[in-house]
Amino acid sequence: TDERPHPGAALDEWVFTAWTPDGALGVVSGHRLLGGRAWYWSALAREGRPLLHLTEWDVRVRPDPFVVKAPEMWAEHHCDAPLEQWSVGNEAYFTALDDPSEALRRGYGVPTPTAMDLEWYAVEPPADVAAGFVQEGVVHGVIEVAGETTISLVEVPGRRWRRWSPSPALDTVGLPTVVAHTGLRAPFAFPD
Numbered sequence: 344t345d346e347r348p349h350p351g352a353a354l355d356e357w358v359f360t361a362w363t364p365d366g367a368l369g370v371v372s373g374h375r376l377l378g379g380r381a382w383y384w385s386a387l388a389r390e391g392r393p394l395l396h397l398t399e400w401d402v403r404v405r406p407d408p409f410v411v412k413a414p415e416m417w418a419e420h421h422c423d424a425p426l427e428q429w430s431v432g433n434e435a436y437f438t439a440l441d442d443p444s445e446a447l448r449r450g451y452g453v454p455t456p457t458a459m460d461l462e463w464y465a466v467e468p469p470a471d472v473a474a475g476f477v478q479e480g481v482v483h484g485v486i487e488v489a490g491e492t493t494i495s496l497v498e499v500p501g502r503r504w505r506r507w508s509p510s511p512a513l514d515t516v517g518l519p520t521v522v523a524h525t526g527l528r529a530p531f532a533f534p535d
Contacts, residue, residue: 345476345505346425348376348408352507355408356475357420358516359431359463361482361501366390368494370459370486371529372431374411374420377511379404383411383418385433386446386529387457387486393439395457395488396446400534426478427465429503434458447532456489463501473514475506511535 348355355376362369367390375382381402387395399413411418418433438452445452461484469476482501486494506513512535 345507346422349507352376352509353378353511354506354508354513356504356506356513357429358504359420359429359461359482359501360503361461361463361496361499363496363499366527369527369529370461370482372418372420372433372459372461374409374418376404376408381408381411382534383413383416383433384531384533385418385435385437385459386531387437387459387488388443388527388529390527393441393452394443394446394529395437395455396440396443396450396452396529396531397433397435397437397457398450398531423462426469429463431461431463431484432459443528443530446530450532458487460484461486461496463503469505472504472506472516474508475504477502477504477516 358373360371369388372385381404383399385397402413409420416435421430436454437457439455440452461482463480465480467479469478480501482499484496
């Protein structure tokens, strides 16, 4: 039941991440329900390439709350097997940003058709965190960026968070200490 939206919750959130072991590529896809409205965010960070960045902060929740549609954007998070497997996909005009910090300002960049079709598989049981759980996994799938070679992911390390709250706010997610940083980042300026 924790995989589905919680009755009476003011906020439900699903976030999926993956990264290559060499740190040359990272991807994130997040979805938050706030009553009858939803937020969706996604990014593809790659070494030597602009950050591909997507945000939609005011989307009507559909009868299937895991399908998010906005102008020029479709996304879906689908639970294939609770606590074991999710399908995470999107098709949209992402914004290519030469400077990732622009995502924290106006977010102006080059519209870039991008599609992700990813399968997230658990490799460990979920671990409790404030207001939900975190779970380690691996990701398989493809990422297509207009005019580029298709990116294939096979057994790429991943992590997901599932959180919910009776109020429309959540605390920051605690992350492990980073020993070295490749310089890749995918910042988001959330509406709140």
